[in-house]
Amino acid sequence: MLIELENIRHIYQLDDPVVALDGVDLGIERGEFIGLIGHTGSGKSTLVQLLNGLLKPSEGRILFEGKDINSQEVELKEIRRRVGLVFQYPEHQLFEETVAKDIAFGPKNADLAEEEIDKRVREALDLVGLDFESFKDRSPFNLSGGQQRRIAIAGVLALKPEVLILDEPMAGLDPAGRRKLLELLRHLHRDIEMTIILISHRMEEIARLASRVLVMDRGKIILEGRPAEVFNERERLKDIDLDLPVVTDILKKLKEKGLKVRTDVFALEDARDEILTALEKQSQFRESRPC
Amino acid sequence: MLTDITIGQHIPGSSIIHRMDPRVKILITLLMITILFFIDTFIGYFLFLLLVVIILLTAKLPIKRVLRGLKPVFFLVILTLFLHLFLTRGGEVIWQWRFLRIEEAGVFTGFFMVSRILLLIMFTSILTLTTSPLELTDGIEYLLKPLARFGLPAGELAMMMTIALRFIPTLLEEADKIMKAQKARGADFESGNIIQRAKALVPLLVPLFISAFRRADELALAMESRCYRGGTSRTRLHELKLKSTDIYLFLLAAGLAVAISFF
Amino acid sequence: MSQIEMQGVEFSYRDQQDKALAGVNLKVEKGEFIAVIGANGSGKSTLAKMMNVLLVPDEGTVTINGLETADPDNIWQIRQQVGMVFQNPDNQLVATLVEDDVAFGPENLALPPEEIRQRVDQALETVGMDGYQSHPPHKLSGGQKQRVAIAGILAMMPDCIVLDEPTAMLDPIGRKEVLETISRLNREENITVVLITHFMEEAGLADRIAIMQEGRISRTGSPREIFRDTGLIAEAGLDVPEVVALANQLRQQGVSLPEVMTADELVNSLC
Numbered sequence: 001m002l003i004e005l006e007n008i009r010h011i012y013q014l015d016d017p018v019v020a021l022d023g024v025d026l027g028i029e030r031g032e033f034i035g036l037i038g039h040t041g042s043g044k045s046t047l048v049q050l051l052n053g054l055l056k057p058s059e060g061r062i063l064f065e066g067k068d069i070n071s072q073e074v075e076l077k078e079i080r081r082r083v084g085l086v087f088q089y090p091e092h093q094l095f096e097e098t099v100a101k102d103i104a105f106g107p108k109n110a111d112l113a114e115e116e117i118d119k120r121v122r123e124a125l126d127l128v129g130l131d132f133e134s135f136k137d138r139s140p141f142n143l144s145g146g147q148q149r150r151i152a153i154a155g156v157l158a159l160k161p162e163v164l165i166l167d168e169p170m171a172g173l174d175p176a177g178r179r180k181l182l183e184l185l186r187h188l189h190r191d192i193e194m195t196i197i198l199i200s201h202r203m204e205e206i207a208r209l210a211s212r213v214l215v216m217d218r219g220k221i222i223l224e225g226r227p228a229e230v231f232n233e234r235e236r237l238k239d240i241d242l243d244l245p246v247v248t249d250i251l252k253k254l255k256e257k258g259l260k261v262r263t264d265v266f267a268l269e270d271a272r273d274e275i276l277t278a279l280e281k282q283s284q285f286r287e288s289r290p291c
Numbered sequence: 292m293l294t295d296i297t298i299g300q301h302i303p304g305s306s307i308i309h310r311m312d313p314r315v316k317i318l319i320t321l322l323m324i325t326i327l328f329f330i331d332t333f334i335g336y337f338l339f340l341l342l343v344v345i346i347l348l349t350a351k352l353p354i355k356r357v358l359r360g361l362k363p364v365f366f367l368v369i370l371t372l373f374l375h376l377f378l379t380r381g382g383e384v385i386w387q388w389r390f391l392r393i394e395e396a397g398v399f400t401g402f403f404m405v406s407r408i409l410l411l412i413m414f415t416s417i418l419t420l421t422t423s424p425l426e427l428t429d430g431i432e433y434l435l436k437p438l439a440r441f442g443l444p445a446g447e448l449a450m451m452m453t454i455a456l457r458f459i460p461t462l463l464e465e466a467d468k469i470m471k472a473q474k475a476r477g478a479d480f481e482s483g484n485i486i487q488r489a490k491a492l493v494p495l496l497v498p499l500f501i502s503a504f505r506r507a508d509e510l511a512l513a514m515e516s517r518c519y520r521g522g523t524s525r526t527r528l529h530e531l532k533l534k535s536t537d538i539y540l541f542l543l544a545a546g547l548a549v550a551i552s553f554f
Numbered sequence: 555m556s557q558i559e560m561q562g563v564e565f566s567y568r569d570q571q572d573k574a575l576a577g578v579n580l581k582v583e584k585g586e587f588i589a590v591i592g593a594n595g596s597g598k599s600t601l602a603k604m605m606n607v608l609l610v611p612d613e614g615t616v617t618i619n620g621l622e623t624a625d626p627d628n629i630w631q632i633r634q635q636v637g638m639v640f641q642n643p644d645n646q647l648v649a650t651l652v653e654d655d656v657a658f659g660p661e662n663l664a665l666p667p668e669e670i671r672q673r674v675d676q677a678l679e680t681v682g683m684d685g686y687q688s689h690p691p692h693k694l695s696g697g698q699k700q701r702v703a704i705a706g707i708l709a710m711m712p713d714c715i716v717l718d719e720p721t722a723m724l725d726p727i728g729r730k731e732v733l734e735t736i737s738r739l740n741r742e743e744n745i746t747v748v749l750i751t752h753f754m755e756e757a758g759l760a761d762r763i764a765i766m767q768e769g770r771i772s773r774t775g776s777p778r779e780i781f782r783d784t785g786l787i788a789e790a791g792l793d794v795p796e797v798v799a800l801a802n803q804l805r806q807q808g809v810s811l812p813e814v815m816t817a818d819e820l821v822n823s824l825c
Contacts, residue, residue: 040695040725054471077477085475092465093472095497105494109477141501145594155476172722174594174752175793201726204796241727246796246817253821268796272803275824279809282825425650457650460692506645513646516606516638517706518630518662528657528670 001066002195003028003051003083003163008060010046010219020046021057022219030162033189034197035210035227037242042216044199045088048165051197052083081110084161088168090152091145099125099143099151100136106159124154128184146177153184164188165197170205185209203245207231207266215242228264247271254278301423308350309421312537313430319544320418326548327411335554336406342547343413350421360416361409368405375401428452433531447521454510462503469498555620557714557746558582558605558636562614565600574600576769577614584713587740587747589757589777592766593791598750601766602718605748606638619713634663637707641719643699644692652678652694652702653687659710670709677705680743681735697728701735708739714746715739721753733759754781754795758815765790778813 003026010021021043028034036044049055050062053069053076061068069079087093096102100121107117125132128150135143140151153169166185170178182205188194189209200206206213206227213230215223217240223230231237231248244252251263251271261278265271303309308316323339330336347357361368375397382395419427432449439445470480473494480491558581565575574597582588592598603609604616607623618636621628637659640646649655653674660670678684681701691699700720707715717736721729737759740747749760757763757777764774767790773780781787781798794802801814804824814820 039727049471052475054474077479080475080477085472087468087472087475090472092502093469093476093494093498095494095501105473105478106476109479159476174791175754176593176791243726247800250797250800250817250820253817254824257821257825259825268800268803271800272807275804276807276809279824425654453649453654457648457691460690461644464692506642509640509642509645510648512603512608513638513640514648514658516608516633517659517710518633519658520630520662524664525661526664526667526670527661528654528667528674530667 001027002030002064004063004066005050006061006063008047008050008057008062010043010050010055011058019219021050024060024219024221026214026221028163028195028197030195031193032195033209033211035206035213036197036199036216037201037203037206037213038216039241043219044216045167047216048085048167048197048199051163051165052080052085054080054085077110081106081159082161083163084156084159084165086153086156086164086166086169088171089149090156090169091140091148094140094148094152094155097139098137099130099140100132102140102151103155103158106155110159120158120160121154124158125151127157127188128154129180130154146173146180149173149177150181150184153181157188161194163195163197165199167199168201169198170200170202182209203231203243204247204266207245207248215240227266232263251275302352302356302420303423304351304421306350306421307536307540308346308417311421311540312531312533313422313426314433314531315533315537315541316418316422317427317430317434319541320415322544322548323414324411326552327407327414329552330407330554331403332554333402335551336403336410338551338554339410340406342551343410343417346417350417352417352420356420357413357416360420361412364408364412368408371404371408372401375404424456425453428456429527429529429531444521446525458503458506461506462499465502466495466499469502470495556581557584557586557619558748559617560601560604560614561616563601563604563611563616564613565604565609565611573769575604575611578769578771580764580771580774582714582746582748585740585744585746586762587737587749587760588762588764589749589751589760590764590766590771591750591752591754591757591790591792593752596766596790597769598766599718600769602638602716602748602750605714605716606636607632608638634710635712636714636716637710637712639700639703639707639715639717639720641722643696643703643723646703647691647699647706650690651687652683652689652691655691655702656706656709659706663710673709673711674705677708678702680708680739681705682731695728696724697731700724700728700732704732704735704739712745714748716748716750718750719752720749721751721756729753729756752792754793754798758795765792767791777815781815782813 005024005026008021008024012018012020024047038044046055050057056070062070064079067074069076094102096105103121103124104117107120122132125135130147130150140148170181173181185196185198186209189196198206198209210227212224213227214221215230223233223236231244234244234252237244245266247266247268248263251261251274254261254275255263259278259282261274265274327339330339347354376393377391377397379397379400380394384392384394385398386393428449432445435443435445435448478491478494483491560578560580563575563578564573566573578601590598590601600609604611604623605618607629610624616623618632621632623632647655648658656674656677657670660673678687681704683698683701683705691702694702721732724732733756736747736749739745749756751757760777762774763777763780764771765780765786772790773786781794784794784802787794797814797817797820801811801820805811811823814823
């Protein structure tokens with residue numbers, strides 16, 4: 001087990017204390033792609049900030065490769081390098097004069113050698129699909145919103161994290177920007193075998209990408225499983241006001257009306273084929289038994 | 292999670308002091324501060340202190356909070372006391388050790404000055420404790436209005452204060468978020484010497500300033516699109532209206548002030 | 555006379571070579587709900603700012619209820635008639651209390667306090683935020699903040715509201731709240747709505763959609779007409795809603811389907 005959470009509670013000590021996490025147990029294996037869903041205030045953001053030690057749990061332990069990350073023997077800087085966290089609107093953290101310098105911030109803090117830093121910057125830019133030569137000396141502030149977002153993500157990728165956590169990375173992007181970012185996540189997971197935790201409100205994205213889905217509500221994980229399992233629980237999700245992926249919604253409704261379709265496919269093409277096959281069978285069935 | 296901070300030190304309440312017109316409160320405070328500088332007897336200071344205590348009790352303010360407000364001036368108070376003790380000359384010599392000498396006048400002036408500073412701070416903190424920043428802004432705007440004739444942009448100043456109050460929690464929250472984001476990239480804000488720490492703040496301050504400018508830009512547009520054209524010829528939802536109690540209280544305060552200054 | 559008329563509008567920002575608007579022609583009728591969609595950088599926001607005199611065209615004309623925006627004498631009247639809601643809910647709320655924020659517009663119009671009070675309460679009720687009068691805005695959710703911003707516009711009693719990606723920074727619940735509010739205002743108060751967005755599902759709520767591409771409006775039509783043309787949408791760097799995409803794919807495979815916009819419509823036409 002790569003990361004383990006044992007009975008985590010987290011309370012924000014304000015004038016009225018807020019219980020953000022209320023007894024969370026969770027294990028994350030290397031190579032998983034976890035989709036984390038739930039409404040604002042359900043505890044998602046708190047949870048991911050605990051994973052790289054930005055917050056310390058009020059109760060419970062967080063183990064990374066079996067070691068408590070908040071104990072003396074573990075260096076937090078090391079954890080933060082291995083567990084990369086991309087915040088919401090990460091472009092708001094850009095600060096350097098040039099793109100290359102900004103991406104180098106993380107590797108520099110990790111005290112890497114000059115050549116290594118340079119290599120990391122190139123690789124990170126390459127990963128997010130921006131050309132090193134034409135972007136390295138530009139000011140990050142003169143780029144488009146989508147490009148800024150990718151540079152900010154490159155800044156985290158340059159740390160070569162084993163786990164990459166992204167909090168609503170698609171927010172505010174237009175469809176083209178969103179598609180590019182989804183492609184990047186798919187690539188990082190499949191080809192580089194990064195462990196990924198993605199927070200998103202878009203059920204379609206979660207259903208199509210994640211190997212496991214966690215549903216949070218009021219500080220607890222109330223549902224977890226493969227996308228097909230979680231999105232099968234329409235009523236439970238409806239109770240906490242979460243939608244189904246559009247495709248799942250359609251397939252389920254078709255099934256209720258008697259069309260024999262599977263409801264555990266999420267890609268448009270698969271749904272199309274599923275419907276076509278079912279329609280064909282249905283018409284054959286009708287033909288073989290003329291009224 | 293810095294959003295829960297309170298701005299200023301306002302403690303909401305419904306006492307007669309809380310409900311007073313902010314303009315009257317500001318004027319009374321100014322008056323009392325002036326009087327404080329004319330008092331030159333211990334009886335006078337004692338009476339003034341008595342007045343402060345009565346107001347504190349009427350406003351149901353926790354004495355602890357008021358005393359905590361004195362903390363920042365503690366050093367100033369001690370310094371004033373010692374300077375006067377050792378440097379003000381006059382009267383009998385009370386104590387002497389080599390070149391250090393304390394004379395009677397030094398003791399008197401020292402304690403006068405200290406009382407003056409402490410009472411001044413206490414009285415002004417009554418104002419800020421019982422008046423919300425919003426009322427304070429409104430009050431100041433009204434009181435400055437006559438100066439608009441001499442080119443003082445009272446309305447704009449008040450607008451700026453309001454916007455500052457509105458955006459302090461937002462920017463604090465943002466600072467917290469940026470700090471965390473940079474920490475996630477290995478930034479270290481906590482260790483090193485002063486120069487290293489100051490340097491470490493760059494990745495926090497640059498994005499924070501950029502964001503503040505962006506917000507200012509967008510806010511300006513939003514204000515313009517809602518027909519804002521400077522402080523002139525605006526009306527207000529909350530008009531300050533003098534109540535009769537405000538006038539009575541003002542007269543009472545003025546009377547007390549005169550009375551105290553006789554001692 | 556249309557409520558908003560744009561004719562050959564061109565505009566470039568000082569520090570940029572490409573024209574942000576390169577000849578826009580658009581008419582919006584009183585009471586209409588029109589969605590303007592387009593990729594980032596297509597000129598949507600610039601177009602929105604033209605309607606509220608935050609920008610004035612370099613070439614061409616923009617008239618609002620017959621008033622030309624290029625005439626400085628018309629500015630304040632137009633801004634009262636056309637309200638504007640921006641993307642970031644935080645950066646358009648000016649005051650430390652909800653009611654003071656909603657009062658900001660009417661205060662600028664120099665209305666008497668009693669009338670301001672009445673308008674503020676009325677506007678907050680219309681957007682479903684009655685009872686929040688003395689809340690500080692920074693403690694509200696994103697959707698609530700946007701509704702307060704809309705109330706601030708309503709209190710100025712405009713004929714038309716222009717919303718520049720009002721839901722881009724909101725979560726699904728906030729988005730729903732805001733969209734329901736907008737639709738209701740259009741339906742019940744007969745307020746003209748111009749909704750700038752890149753969420754196709756939102757555009758589907760409008761009476762009419764205008765697609766923006768490289769500073770021009772490349773096409774206008776009803777949502778059904780627009781979504782049918784997948785090629786056009788892809789060319790503009792956009793996506794059709796999932797339901798429509800699935801329907802289009804089925805149609806390509808020979809399934810005969812009418813135009814569908816919602817999951818239920820698709821399900822009902824399939825069996």
